[in-house]
Amino acid sequence: MVGPARFMNLLSCFELGVVDALRENPGMTAAKLGDTVGAKPDAVEQLLYLLVKEGFVAYDEASGAYELDALADVSDGDLRGVAAFLEFIKVTTLRQLFHLTESVRTGTVVGLREFYGFDGTLYAAAAEHRDLGDPWAKVMNATTARIDPWFFGNIDVPSGAQVLDLAGNTGLGAIHTYKLKKSPGLRVTTFDLPEREEECLRNFRENGVAEHCSFIGGDVFEAVPQGFDVVLIKHFIDMFDKEDVLRIFDGVSRSLNPGGQVHILVPVYPENIKDTDNYTIDFFPSFFLGASMGQGGPQKLSTYRSWLEEAGFTVTKAISKDPAELPPYALPVQGILCATKSS
Amino acid sequence: MVGPARFMNLLSCFELGVVDALRENPGMTAAKLGDTVGAKPDAVEQLLYLLVKEGFVAYDEASGAYELDALADVSDGDLRGVAAFLEFIKVTTLRQLFHLTESVRTGTVVGLREFYGFDGTLYAAAAEHRDLGDPWAKVMNATTARIDPWFFGNIDVPSGAQVLDLAGNTGLGAIHTYKLKKSPGLRVTTFDLPEREEECLRNFRENGVAEHCSFIGGDVFEAVPQGFDVVLIKHFIDMFDKEDVLRIFDGVSRSLNPGGQVHILVPVYPENIKDTDNYTIDFFPSFFLGASMGQGGPQKLSTYRSWLEEAGFTVTKAISKDPAELPPYALPVQGILCATKSS
Numbered sequence: 001m002v003g004p005a006r007f008m009n010l011l012s013c014f015e016l017g018v019v020d021a022l023r024e025n026p027g028m029t030a031a032k033l034g035d036t037v038g039a040k041p042d043a044v045e046q047l048l049y050l051l052v053k054e055g056f057v058a059y060d061e062a063s064g065a066y067e068l069d070a071l072a073d074v075s076d077g078d079l080r081g082v083a084a085f086l087e088f089i090k091v092t093t094l095r096q097l098f099h100l101t102e103s104v105r106t107g108t109v110v111g112l113r114e115f116y117g118f119d120g121t122l123y124a125a126a127a128e129h130r131d132l133g134d135p136w137a138k139v140m141n142a143t144t145a146r147i148d149p150w151f152f153g154n155i156d157v158p159s160g161a162q163v164l165d166l167a168g169n170t171g172l173g174a175i176h177t178y179k180l181k182k183s184p185g186l187r188v189t190t191f192d193l194p195e196r197e198e199e200c201l202r203n204f205r206e207n208g209v210a211e212h213c214s215f216i217g218g219d220v221f222e223a224v225p226q227g228f229d230v231v232l233i234k235h236f237i238d239m240f241d242k243e244d245v246l247r248i249f250d251g252v253s254r255s256l257n258p259g260g261q262v263h264i265l266v267p268v269y270p271e272n273i274k275d276t277d278n279y280t281i282d283f284f285p286s287f288f289l290g291a292s293m294g295q296g297g298p299q300k301l302s303t304y305r306s307w308l309e310e311a312g313f314t315v316t317k318a319i320s321k322d323p324a325e326l327p328p329y330a331l332p333v334q335g336i337l338c339a340t341k342s343s
Numbered sequence: 344m345v346g347p348a349r350f351m352n353l354l355s356c357f358e359l360g361v362v363d364a365l366r367e368n369p370g371m372t373a374a375k376l377g378d379t380v381g382a383k384p385d386a387v388e389q390l391l392y393l394l395v396k397e398g399f400v401a402y403d404e405a406s407g408a409y410e411l412d413a414l415a416d417v418s419d420g421d422l423r424g425v426a427a428f429l430e431f432i433k434v435t436t437l438r439q440l441f442h443l444t445e446s447v448r449t450g451t452v453v454g455l456r457e458f459y460g461f462d463g464t465l466y467a468a469a470a471e472h473r474d475l476g477d478p479w480a481k482v483m484n485a486t487t488a489r490i491d492p493w494f495f496g497n498i499d500v501p502s503g504a505q506v507l508d509l510a511g512n513t514g515l516g517a518i519h520t521y522k523l524k525k526s527p528g529l530r531v532t533t534f535d536l537p538e539r540e541e542e543c544l545r546n547f548r549e550n551g552v553a554e555h556c557s558f559i560g561g562d563v564f565e566a567v568p569q570g571f572d573v574v575l576i577k578h579f580i581d582m583f584d585k586e587d588v589l590r591i592f593d594g595v596s597r598s599l600n601p602g603g604q605v606h607i608l609v610p611v612y613p614e615n616i617k618d619t620d621n622y623t624i625d626f627f628p629s630f631f632l633g634a635s636m637g638q639g640g641p642q643k644l645s646t647y648r649s650w651l652e653e654a655g656f657t658v659t660k661a662i663s664k665d666p667a668e669l670p671p672y673a674l675p676v677q678g679i680l681c682a683t684k685s686s
Contacts, residue, residue: 003347003348003350004346004347004350004432004437004440005432005436005628005629005630006346007347007440008441008443008629008633009625009629011443011444012444012447012629015444016444016447016448038448039447039448040447040450042585042638042640043447043450043632043638046628046632046640047447047628047629047632049612050628053616053617053619053624053625055617059616089347089348093347094437094438094440095438095441097347097348097350097351097437098351098433098437098438100351100352100354100355101355101358104355104359104386104390105381105382107383107386241385269392273392273396274395274396274398276396281392281393282349282352284348285348285352285389285392285393286351286352286355286390287348288389289386289389289390290355295383295385295386296385297385297389
């Protein structure tokens with residue numbers, strides 16, 4: 001019930017600069033803080049109650065002085081990470097979720113229409129609206145930088161393989177694949193909407209992999225190019241409901257040579273739904289339904305496994321990241337599934 | 344971080360009718376529920392993950408059937424109360440809090456300007472916009488009905504007293520005062536903005552107290568009418584910062600006859616800010632700053648006591664409601680302060 005209030009109260013202390021001010025000058029009073037951040041001391045005092053309650057900030061009754069408490073032990077990098085994540089959640093969900101029910105009824109993101117006059121998904125809107133796109137890209141890039149080494153450390157890409165990066169956007173996944181799995185003859189193809197081609201090819205050139213990487217434009221629900229040994233699907237199948245995920249798997253199956261492998265990276269719900277240390281369930285259903293796609297949402301690792309089997313694959317690996325290895329503010333717990341196209 | 348997501352995920356299950364459907368027909372599958380509420384089964388399944396996680400709803404893997412779990416033990420009345428409260432929070436805060444930081448900086452409710460083109464407070468906006476006013480009135484009336492008997496049971500109104508209900512709105516407080524504290528010669532005057540007069544007098548007539556109640560129009564920060572034995576201030580001083588609360592107390596002091604008493608009803612923060620069973624601190628700072636006033640917010644009972652003393656009153660009673668006596672979904676914990684005008 002107090003979720004939105006707690007969320008914005010905390011974020012506002014970051015946005016106003018109260019946290020930074022206390023980091024630089026511990027022991028400031030509400031009057032001093034108000035002066036520094038340009039707000040009335042009474043308001044600063046009100047907002048800091050929650051941070052004192054949560055033990056983020058300490059308050060000394062006698063002197064009226066505030067200083068960072070638990071937040072003092074957080075590194076600069078983590079603090080910037082938290083602030084970026086809060087900002088991302090604010091711009092992509094807070095207002096949009098007002099229309100969650102209508103989004104669920106219509107299978108569209110009503111919030112994007114209401115606040116941006118935009119018919120489509122968050123990913124398309126992010127390309128046009130920088131106030132959505134910038135906070136989104138910041139969090140996505142940080143997540144990719146963290147998770148890609150784990151993903152590539154866990155998958156097998158045979159020497160000289162022909163690799164397809166499905167829904168590979170502007171080539172980052174292909175570049176990582178080539179750099180982390182380099183072998184003689186290795187070739188990585190990014191497959192995505194034709195409008196991504198130009199930026200993708202530029203990225204290949206700038207990263208010196210243009211000789212080994214290429215781009216094919218198309219729609220994953222229409223036709224996936226064929227003749228590959230490995231297909232990668234990163235951060236994609238969680239955007240769709242089961243029937244569409246099965247259509248994607250079907251396209252992948254036709255794309256692969258016999259014995260070829262698909263490697264999937266996707267956020268997963270915990271097998272024990274009641275696991276209270278895992279917040280994927282708290283965040284993703286409303287995020288996908290009301291803020292980004294109007295459909296979709298992650299599944300359990302075991303559900304994805306059974307869908308792969310339903311699509312005729314033989315699953316060879318299904319693991320999820322140990323939440324203990326994630327930064328404390330990271331919401332998604334990622335899973336990896338590897339599967340072979342049955343002959 | 345997941346506050347807004349959890350909040351709207353839960354509320355959406357009420358708005359869609361999923362909770363009602365399960366109440367009427369336990370054991371429905373996602374497919375059946377989707378049919379019933381007009382949403383895709385995949386989306387219903389996503390939204391119900393959180394309710395299963397929280398133990399509100401039970402899920403049977405084998406049959407795919409859902410039924411109410413903890414929510415089954417909640418009475419119809421409480422369930423309606425919760426839904427009304429969630430709806431009130433949604434319409435008055437969810438989108439508006441997007442602009443909390445700017446509201447704090449300007450001391451105005453930027454969210455009301457953005458979403459309603461309204462310059463002013465939630466209370467004024469509620470009078471013009473029914474989508475705000477109706478959910479607000481529903482919760483306020485339920486709270487008043489619950490809390491007024493406790494308030495009047497704890498204050499002393501001498502026989503035949505002249506009572507002023509400060510910021511008494513359209514007379515409900517005056518009517519309750521007369522009915523609960525009736526004595527020969529008792530007279531209650533509602534003091535509020537002149538535009539409330541007509542509705543207030545009509546309420547007096549309809550409740551058969553027109554002979555004993557009257558209305559005076561004016562502004563509490565300009566001049567409070569004088570010559571009273573008792574002044575009541577209900578749900579009002581939490582809307583202002585300290586300097587304005589002291590101005591109100593000063594006006595009250597001039598309004599009272601020597602030895603007269605002021606009785607205050609106001610939500611209070613717990614004396615131990617870190618009390619995690621009390622959610623007033625989680626909700627009210629951002630509600631007052633970003634959703635209703637652009638200023639204000641409750642204080643601890645001990646703070647209000649010291650402000651009354653600063654204004655020259657002698658405090659004779661300061662109690663707060665036992666949270667255990669409140670319905671489980673009630674956020675505000677109310678306090679009562681009684682004080683005598685020192686001679």
